[in-house]
Amino acid sequence: MAQDRPTASELLAAIADFLRDEATPALDKAEPRLGFQMRVAVNSLAILEREARLGPAADAAEQARLVKLLGRDGTLIELNRELARQLRAGERDERDPALMEHLDATTADKIAIANPKWR
Amino acid sequence: MTVHTADESENVASVLAKAAGRHFGGRATIEKLRRESGGASRQTWSFDAVVDGTPHALILRRDPPTLGAPRTKAEVDRSISIDRATEFRVLRAAFQAGVRAPEVLFELTPDDGLGEAFVMRRIDGIAIARKLLRDAPYEGARKKIAGQLGEILARLHAVPLGRLPPLVRREAADHIAGQRRALDLLDRPQPVFELALAWLDRRKPAPTPEPVLVHGDYRTGNYLADETGVTAILDWEGAHLGDPIEDLGWLCVKSWRFGAVDRPAGGFGSREELWAAYASAGGIEVDPARAHWWEVFGTVRWGIICHNQAWRHLSGAIKSMELASIGRRAVETEVDLLQLLKA
Numbered sequence: 001m002a003q004d005r006p007t008a009s010e011l012l013a014a015i016a017d018f019l020r021d022e023a024t025p026a027l028d029k030a031e032p033r034l035g036f037q038m039r040v041a042v043n044s045l046a047i048l049e050r051e052a053r054l055g056p057a058a059d060a061a062e063q064a065r066l067v068k069l070l071g072r073d074g075t076l077i078e079l080n081r082e083l084a085r086q087l088r089a090g091e092r093d094e095r096d097p098a099l100m101e102h103l104d105a106t107t108a109d110k111i112a113i114a115n116p117k118w119r
Numbered sequence: 120m121t122v123h124t125a126d127e128s129e130n131v132a133s134v135l136a137k138a139a140g141r142h143f144g145g146r147a148t149i150e151k152l153r154r155e156s157g158g159a160s161r162q163t164w165s166f167d168a169v170v171d172g173t174p175h176a177l178i179l180r181r182d183p184p185t186l187g188a189p190r191t192k193a194e195v196d197r198s199i200s201i202d203r204a205t206e207f208r209v210l211r212a213a214f215q216a217g218v219r220a221p222e223v224l225f226e227l228t229p230d231d232g233l234g235e236a237f238v239m240r241r242i243d244g245i246a247i248a249r250k251l252l253r254d255a256p257y258e259g260a261r262k263k264i265a266g267q268l269g270e271i272l273a274r275l276h277a278v279p280l281g282r283l284p285p286l287v288r289r290e291a292a293d294h295i296a297g298q299r300r301a302l303d304l305l306d307r308p309q310p311v312f313e314l315a316l317a318w319l320d321r322r323k324p325a326p327t328p329e330p331v332l333v334h335g336d337y338r339t340g341n342y343l344a345d346e347t348g349v350t351a352i353l354d355w356e357g358a359h360l361g362d363p364i365e366d367l368g369w370l371c372v373k374s375w376r377f378g379a380v381d382r383p384a385g386g387f388g389s390r391e392e393l394w395a396a397y398a399s400a401g402g403i404e405v406d407p408a409r410a411h412w413w414e415v416f417g418t419v420r421w422g423i424i425c426h427n428q429a430w431r432h433l434s435g436a437i438k439s440m441e442l443a444s445i446g447r448r449a450v451e452t453e454v455d456l457l458q459l460l461k462a
Contacts, residue, residue, distance in 0.1 A: 037441065044444045077307065084308035087317055088299070094318060094460050103311055107457055110450040118451050119380060 008052035016045040050113045058109035065102045134231045139168035142225040181236035200356040203235035205284050209358045212282040218275045244343030244350040248377040263348040265388025269396030276331040276363040288360040291323040301423050311453040315419045330360040337366040338375040339385035368413020373455045422452030
């Protein structure tokens with residue numbers, strides 16, 4: 001059953017905003033080392049907020065691409081395990097355009113969650 | 120990460136007073152002792168030893184005696200670091216050969232009870248990349264650092280092997296095997312890293328006919344610099360024997376540019392500028408394809424280190440939100456690898 005609002009993403013955003021804008025400045029004055037740790041925590045909450053929003057669709061798209069690429073069904077982990085095996089065995093490499101398209105799309109979705117500013 | 124207690128500081132100070140007294144020959148008092156940032160298992164302490172009225176600015180490097188559970192097999196497998204006694208000897212050889220490195224002074228003994236530890240002279244400068252890359256006092260230094268890193272590295276690679284303690288030799292093939300073992304210890308498959316390692320395997324350079332001292336972690340964040348530029352190369356625990364180009368490739372990994380992405384040499388200059396300074400200070404002429412190979416390898420290596428750092432938390436070895444969060448940085452290197460493999 002669906003939870004009431006706020007959604008996971010909305011609640012995570014609210015927590016991150018509070019910790020960043022109100023708790024961090026107070027911590028910086030009291031104990032700078034903890035202020036630094038709090039920034040790490042706020043950054044991680046921002047990742048989780050994006051993951052709650054974008055993760056499910058990204059996972060579904062990755063799974064669909066892997067099923068097509070590998071020609072078999074399975075969980076996301078099983079399919080990635082098979083792809084990793086094929087890559088280590090040299091059965092596929094960077095000259096395979098379908099493979100590269102899949103990895104580009106998967107990595108783009110992951111970085112959009114983990115660190116959208118990375119370039 | 121644990122904060123040291125007053126008791127621990129007092130204990131460290133009293134041991135250092137005795138050891139500094141032995142070394143300098145006189146009665147030593149310890150002042151301004153403070154723990155620098157760093158992990159719980161490998162500590163750096165800063166202090167002054169005052170002997171007959173003369174202050175000596177010093178640094179203690181210390182692995183405390185292991186407490187609690189012994190390290191897991193996986194942790195030991197992943198550990199490729201030299202111990203403090205070896206680091207002491209590598210630093211001494213490098214300093215004597217004219218490398219800009221801290222001057223090591225003395226080792227502590229097992230009876231001192233601080234674990235594996237040694238003391239070296241403290242050098243001025245900061246290691247914080249963000250400040251070196253952006254703050255006003257370092258504007259002049261920023262123009263010099265890429266060249267200085269090339270020059271210092273040429274001297275480092277020329278340290279006579281006969282002066283060094285026994286070090287592991289690690290060539291390209293050993294590095295690839297090591298990274299694959301590390302991947303196998305993670306519980307999630309990693310297609311991009313597998314692709315990159317297979318790419319590296321097919322193109323790997325032949326073992327170097329004459330291996331040299333490789334620093335192993337030569338990058339921005341691991342040296343001190345002041346307004347004049349680089350003052351000392353730090354963090355020698357990855358030292359080994361191997362291909363000199365390994366250090367040049369690692370320095371240029373995008374993660375060590377800290378946002379200055381269009382200046383590959385540690386965020387401060389071009390690859391060509393770095394290589395020219397390296398060659399003019401006695402290093403070999405750099406083959407761009409070989410340097411590219413080591414840059415790709417370094418990018419894989421940092422990505423897998425990110426996973427390993429997270430794993431230290433996930434495995435229960437160390438409880439640390441900071442380490443856990445590093446796991447989510449690995450994808451940055453996946454983005455970079457897909458770009459590098461197309462170049």
